[in-house]
Amino acid sequence: MAYGQTGTGKTYTVGQLGKEDPSERGIMVRALEHILSSMSLETDSMAVSYLQLYLESVQDLLAPEKTNIPIVEDSKTGEVSLPGAAIVEIKDLEHVFQLLQIGETNRHAANTKMNTESSRSHAILIIHLQRSLKIKEENTVSIPSDAEHTLPGDLPLVLKSKLLIVDLAGSERIDKSGSEGHMIEEAKFINLSLSSLGKCINALAENSSHIPTRDSKLTRMLRDSFGGTARTSLVVTIGPSARHYSETSSTVLFGKRAMKIVNTIRLKEEVDYETLYKKVEDEVDHLTSEMERQQKLRQREKMQLEKRLKESEAFLHDLKMTSTMQIENLEKEKHQFEYAIKRLMQELEEKEGQNNVLSEKIVHLETSLNEKKQQQLESFSTTQILSETTKAHEKKVGELLRQLEEEKSRSASMKGHFNVLEQQLSDAQSSAQFQENTARELKRDLSKVTEIFTNQVHSLEGRISQLMSEKELMYKELKSAQANVQDEARRRQSLEAEVVRLKRSKTDNCAEEIRIWIR
Numbered sequence: 001m002a003y004g005q006t007g008t009g010k011t012y013t014v015g016q017l018g019k020e021d022p023s024e025r026g027i028m029v030r031a032l033e034h035i036l037s038s039m040s041l042e043t044d045s046m047a048v049s050y051l052q053l054y055l056e057s058v059q060d061l062l063a064p065e066k067t068n069i070p071i072v073e074d075s076k077t078g079e080v081s082l083p084g085a086a087i088v089e090i091k092d093l094e095h096v097f098q099l100l101q102i103g104e105t106n107r108h109a110a111n112t113k114m115n116t117e118s119s120r121s122h123a124i125l126i127i128h129l130q131r132s133l134k135i136k137e138e139n140t141v142s143i144p145s146d147a148e149h150t151l152p153g154d155l156p157l158v159l160k161s162k163l164l165i166v167d168l169a170g171s172e173r174i175d176k177s178g179s180e181g182h183m184i185e186e187a188k189f190i191n192l193s194l195s196s197l198g199k200c201i202n203a204l205a206e207n208s209s210h211i212p213t214r215d216s217k218l219t220r221m222l223r224d225s226f227g228g229t230a231r232t233s234l235v236v237t238i239g240p241s242a243r244h245y246s247e248t249s250s251t252v253l254f255g256k257r258a259m260k261i262v263n264t265i266r267l268k269e270e271v272d273y274e275t276l277y278k279k280v281e282d283e284v285d286h287l288t289s290e291m292e293r294q295q296k297l298r299q300r301e302k303m304q305l306e307k308r309l310k311e312s313e314a315f316l317h318d319l320k321m322t323s324t325m326q327i328e329n330l331e332k333e334k335h336q337f338e339y340a341i342k343r344l345m346q347e348l349e350e351k352e353g354q355n356n357v358l359s360e361k362i363v364h365l366e367t368s369l370n371e372k373k374q375q376q377l378e379s380f381s382t383t384q385i386l387s388e389t390t391k392a393h394e395k396k397v398g399e400l401l402r403q404l405e406e407e408k409s410r411s412a413s414m415k416g417h418f419n420v421l422e423q424q425l426s427d428a429q430s431s432a433q434f435q436e437n438t439a440r441e442l443k444r445d446l447s448k449v450t451e452i453f454t455n456q457v458h459s460l461e462g463r464i465s466q467l468m469s470e471k472e473l474m475y476k477e478l479k480s481a482q483a484n485v486q487d488e489a490r491r492r493q494s495l496e497a498e499v500v501r502l503k504r505s506k507t508d509n510c511a512e513e514i515r516i517w518i519r
């Protein structure tokens, strides 16, 4: 923070750009340059806000359309923030020059008797620094041993830091600076805020229990930057001329009082909930998509197996139909054959009966012929008659023998036909047997396929339910991790509140003791 009479070199010390000549650079450029050179791109980040306090209104020097930016104080941590102010991430020095140049252009300045380019506002450059701590590689990151809190081992941590560089508007005597009109108004606000800063410095130097930071926006903005847990450096600038003796002596006195303030630095280390949340969310997303993928895979396999089963069932059904039809046809043929054989057998039996009758007739005729021959011998006269009768009988016998032969050959051919029919019947029976066997085997195969499929479906259902329970377990673990994190945050907050309360009570006790001692 640069403090001093107008025209004594505060902006020169703090805000000089020195783009061409590094030796001309002010504290802002030098600080940013130093931070950039020691930053690790992997773990560190730096962002800046550049504001001015003009006529008790906070304005954004990087986005001049933003005016009347509110100042918010965290009642628990005492941290000051300016919601709505632009925060620009810085990557290199060139970017730094650009931003400071923009800020300088937007800053209120005026020509006074004391300074041709007198700043009419307080300029505040806020540098936000953040360093992610890699827990697993603790040895590579230096965590100061005086850290007040130990945080759970597996959580991602960030070290946060804020550096404010303040170029205050100069304190001035209106008669000396020759301010007129609107500039008198500006000078009044400047002096008012500087005097409230002086009061706060006095109160802090005297270890007073009440620090009047609420008196001006300047002190409200700087509340967490002087006294308390911050480290503060003050540059006081004075004019060498004896003419400014009284201003110089009050400036020096201001610096002297400020030197009495004792600060207690505190490391600001907190859980990087954003990274933690993102990590857990990524993990849940990954598990969910993996589970969905597995389910789809199982569904596809199930559908394929069902399709195959349906095809097998249809094939078996067709086969059954064909076999039934073939068996029915064969049965019909068998009945037809059996009927034909039965009829042939009857015919054969009839023919055999006729043959037997003819044989008997032949035997009877042969006996009668022999008798006739005997009678011929006995009666020559009747020889002629007998000879004719014999010829007639022999002719009849020959005829009967020929008929018998014909019947025999017909019977033999019928027997052959009967054998062929019997062979066809036996072929048909064995074909029916084969079809039945095939159908039985196919049924067996189908029951095996069905059993395998049922087992696979059961195992898939088991796997899906296992995945579901794993997912639920993960959700529960996630919930409990979040609950732990919240518990830890609550515990920390209550501890911090306790520390604040103890500090206040200690301060009250000291004040009480001093009052008793004075009395």
Ligand SMILES: Nc1ncnc2c1ncn2[C@@H]1O[C@H](COP(=O)(O)OP(=O)(O)OP(=O)(O)O)[C@@H](O)[C@H]1O
Pocket (backbone or CB within 6 Å): 004, 005, 006, 007, 008, 009, 010, 011, 012, 013, 115, 117, 118, 119, 120, 168, 169, 170, 171, 237
């Ligand atoms: N150490 C220095 N070397 C050379 N010139 C300087 C030095 N300090 C200040 N100056 C010059 O003095 C003039 C006034 O300085 P500057 O604007 O920094 O004062 P200031 O304290 O910021 O004034 P105000 O409070 O009115 O804004 C400028 O022209 C600046 O260049």
